[in-house]
Amino acid sequence: MRDEVIQQFTSALSANVDGVSFAHLRELGEVVSVIAKETAWFQESDNRLMVFVAEGAAKLAAHVGADREQVVAFAFAGEILHLSPASPASYELHALTDCHFVAFPTDELVQTLAVNTRVVGAFFEKTLSALDRARERAVLVGRKTAQERTASFLLNMAERIGTPRKGAISLTLPMSRQEIADSLGLTIETISRQLTRLRESGAILTRGRSGIELLDLKQLRELASQAR
Amino acid sequence: MRDEVIQQFTSALSANVDGVSFAHLRELGEVVSVIAKETAWFQESDNRLMVFVAEGAAKLAAHVGADREQVVAFAFAGEILHLSPASPASYELHALTDCHFVAFPTDELVQTLAVNTRVVGAFFEKTLSALDRARERAVLVGRKTAQERTASFLLNMAERIGTPRKGAISLTLPMSRQEIADSLGLTIETISRQLTRLRESGAILTRGRSGIELLDLKQLRELASQAR
DNA sequence: CGTCGTCTTGACTTACCTCAATGTCAGTGG
DNA sequence: CCACTGACATTGAGGTAAGTCAAGACGACG
Numbered sequence: 001m002r003d004e005v006i007q008q009f010t011s012a013l014s015a016n017v018d019g020v021s022f023a024h025l026r027e028l029g030e031v032v033s034v035i036a037k038e039t040a041w042f043q044e045s046d047n048r049l050m051v052f053v054a055e056g057a058a059k060l061a062a063h064v065g066a067d068r069e070q071v072v073a074f075a076f077a078g079e080i081l082h083l084s085p086a087s088p089a090s091y092e093l094h095a096l097t098d099c100h101f102v103a104f105p106t107d108e109l110v111q112t113l114a115v116n117t118r119v120v121g122a123f124f125e126k127t128l129s130a131l132d133r134a135r136e137r138a139v140l141v142g143r144k145t146a147q148e149r150t151a152s153f154l155l156n157m158a159e160r161i162g163t164p165r166k167g168a169i170s171l172t173l174p175m176s177r178q179e180i181a182d183s184l185g186l187t188i189e190t191i192s193r194q195l196t197r198l199r200e201s202g203a204i205l206t207r208g209r210s211g212i213e214l215l216d217l218k219q220l221r222e223l224a225s226q227a228r
Numbered sequence: 229m230r231d232e233v234i235q236q237f238t239s240a241l242s243a244n245v246d247g248v249s250f251a252h253l254r255e256l257g258e259v260v261s262v263i264a265k266e267t268a269w270f271q272e273s274d275n276r277l278m279v280f281v282a283e284g285a286a287k288l289a290a291h292v293g294a295d296r297e298q299v300v301a302f303a304f305a306g307e308i309l310h311l312s313p314a315s316p317a318s319y320e321l322h323a324l325t326d327c328h329f330v331a332f333p334t335d336e337l338v339q340t341l342a343v344n345t346r347v348v349g350a351f352f353e354k355t356l357s358a359l360d361r362a363r364e365r366a367v368l369v370g371r372k373t374a375q376e377r378t379a380s381f382l383l384n385m386a387e388r389i390g391t392p393r394k395g396a397i398s399l400t401l402p403m404s405r406q407e408i409a410d411s412l413g414l415t416i417e418t419i420s421r422q423l424t425r426l427r428e429s430g431a432i433l434t435r436g437r438s439g440i441e442l443l444d445l446k447q448l449r450e451l452a453s454q455a456r
Numbered sequence: 457c458g459t460c461g462t463c464t465t466g467a468c469t470t471a472c473c474t475c476a477a478t479g480t481c482a483g484t485g486g
Numbered sequence: 487c488c489a490c491t492g493a494c495a496t497t498g499a500g501g502t503a504a505g506t507c508a509a510g511a512c513g514a515c516g
Contacts, residue, residue: 048356062367065454070371072363084360091363110345110352117342124338127355128276132312134362135319139290139298142369142413146472177495185370187473192496209481209494226293374504405463415505420464437462437513462513469506479496486489 002031005102009052012078015122024112029102034058034095042083048106049083050123051075056099057161057174061182062091071183072134074175076161080126082106096174141185149184150194151224154204158214169214176209198223230259233330237280240306243350252340257330262323270311276334277311278351279303284327285389285402289410290319299411300362302403304389308354310334324402369413377412378422379452382432386442397442404437426451 006025010017017025029052034040040058042049053075060073060081072091075081083093083103093101113119140149154171162169173180177188184191195212198204203220205213214220234253238245245253257280262268268286270277281303288301288309300319303309311321311331321329341347368377382399390397401408405416412419423440426432431448433441442448 062363062371064367064371068371070367072366082356082359084356106352106356107349110349114342114345114348117339120342120348121335121338124334124352124355127352127359128310128312128334131310131355131359131362134359134366135290135300138300138362138366138369139292141366143290143292143296143298176493188495189474189497190472193472196496416463417465417506418504421504424464457516459516460514462511464509464511466509467507469504471503471505472501473503474501475499477496477498479494481494482492484489484491486487 002026002029005029005031005052005054005100008054008078009102012052012080013119013122013126015116015118017119018116021113021116021119025104025109028104028108028112030104032101032103034099034101036095036097036099038095040093040095040099040101042103044103044105046085047108048085049103050106050109051081051083051093052102052104053077053079053081054100054102057096058099058101059094059096059175059179059183060091061094069182070185071179072137073130074160074183080130082127082130096179137183145226146184146186146190146194147197147223148226149186150191150198151203151220153180153184154198154212154214155217155220155224158217162214165213167215169217171212171214173210173212230254230257233257233259233280233282233328236282236306237330240280240308241347241350241354243344243346245347246344249341249344249347253332253337256332256336256340258332260329260331262327262329264323264325264327266323268321268323268327268329270331272331272333274313275336276313277331278334278337279309279311279321280330280332281305281307281309282328282330285324286327286329287322287324287403287407287411288319289322297410298413299407300365301358302388302411308358310355310358324407365411373454374412374414374418374422375425375451376454377414378419378426379431379448381408381412382426382440382442383445383448383452386445390442393441395443397445399440399442401438401440 006029010022030043032040032042055077058075059071061069061071063069073081110120140152157171158169162171177191181188181191195206199206203216205215234257238250258271260268260270283305286303287299289297289299291297301309338348368380385399385401386397390399405419409416409419423434427434431444433443
């Protein structure tokens with residue numbers, strides 16, 4: 001289990017990891033398995049953590065007050081996300097489906113693997129991509145309409161977990177309407193209404209709760225980045 | 229000029245930089261000076277850049293459509309920010325006051341300085357802080373009211389550019405109401421009304437366009453993280 | 457001390473939220 | 487296999503926070 005999961009991590013890095021580095025990773029990584037709808041907790045909790053999602057789908061969410069939640073990132077198998085200990089808002093890593101995570105204390109990871117500049121470069125690249133996505137999210141929720149947010153969300157999911165099907169893209173969403181709403185800064189009713197609009201305009205087709213076919217990608221892309 | 233600015237950068241890193249590393253930094257860094265209200269442009273524009281603000285205040289903003297702008301980060305003297313070349317939304321680095329920047333191509337910087345693990349660790353730490361702030365911004369604009377956003381903004385600015393004055397904190401904002409609005413995902417009218425409310429409740433006091441005294445920090449903190 | 461851009465204030469509009477009722481899905485046990 | 491159940495999703499009606507439009511006031515320059 002442990003070796004297998006660390007192996008997945010190293011190949012996701014797309015940088016050659018030598019035997020010594022592999023041993024370090026094996027040493028530092030904490031493997032945590034979480035069943036769907038549960039929150040992940042890690043030992044090393046007062047350090048920054050670099051968490052690799054070996055399997056499953058997860059959300060990283062901030063709780064604002066009692067009943068407001070903002071999802072700051074979704075993460076799928078093969079992706080990496082960062083946890084900060086001392087963030088003003090308290091973030092929780094929630095499993096959407098059954099998950100296997102491996103967590104590494106970021107600073108120790110960097111210190112021990114720094115000699116392998118390719119690996120550190122790969123870490124940096126992943127981290128900066130996360131920064132890009134977080135900024136994009138800020139732009140999305142700060143300056144876009146419900147329609148633009150919904151279309152952007154669908155296209156984003158299509159890229160990450162969609163399977164192409166003759167012109168269309170098929171999606172099986174692992175998250176509920178509530179979680180979509182929490183990630184877009186909207187309510188579940190607004191999401192529902194937007195999906196209905198998209199369905200009626202022929203842009204999408206829904207199957208049950210979690211199945212969505214993106215039929216008209218061109219239209220979706222226009223709606224996603226429409227200047228009003 | 230160049231050496232002085234690189235020197236400032238190394239001390240901001242709070243990690244010892246040896247002579248060889250300093251020479252590398254000197255080699256890699258591009259010093260760019262920009263007058264107030266102008267946009268910064270860098271040579272190396274198809275790489276990720278790590279930009280050190282040696283002097284001045286700046287904003288990093290995304291343009292969405294023709295007339296919508298979202299500020300994703302403010303940066304003040306001594307701070308570091310990251311630019312991505314291929315972001316879907318096009319970001320621009322705008323000087324709020326006259327600025328001196330130094331830009332380093334991120335990947336080369338990491339490759340050449342990786343041997344100095346302390347320095348790379350410092351880079352990583354700064355980058356993860358940027359990620360934290362970007363996430364915080366997403367939470368702010370996604371799930372907080374105009375009042376909470378305004379109070380949060382003031383407290384955030386107080387921490388970064390405020391000068392304490394017997395219980396109160398004095399601020400001189402380098403950005404306009406429009407820029408505050410663009411950073412909080414609101415309009416200038418809403419900002420103005422919120423400031424008026426805060427002034428009337430005795431939490432703040434304004435002097436001219438850019439001067440603000442935070443009088444009642446306790447109240448501001450409550451307003452900033454109020455669960456409705 | 458006048459001029460121009462920025463800020464403030466007010467009246468009105470709207471996109472999204474809230475509340476509430478109904479409908480649908482997926483899992484469970486008969 | 488189908489009825490039952492509870493959670494989740496959709497739809498509608500009405501409310502509200504923030505946006506828009508417009509008029510003045512103010513402050514920072516010359």
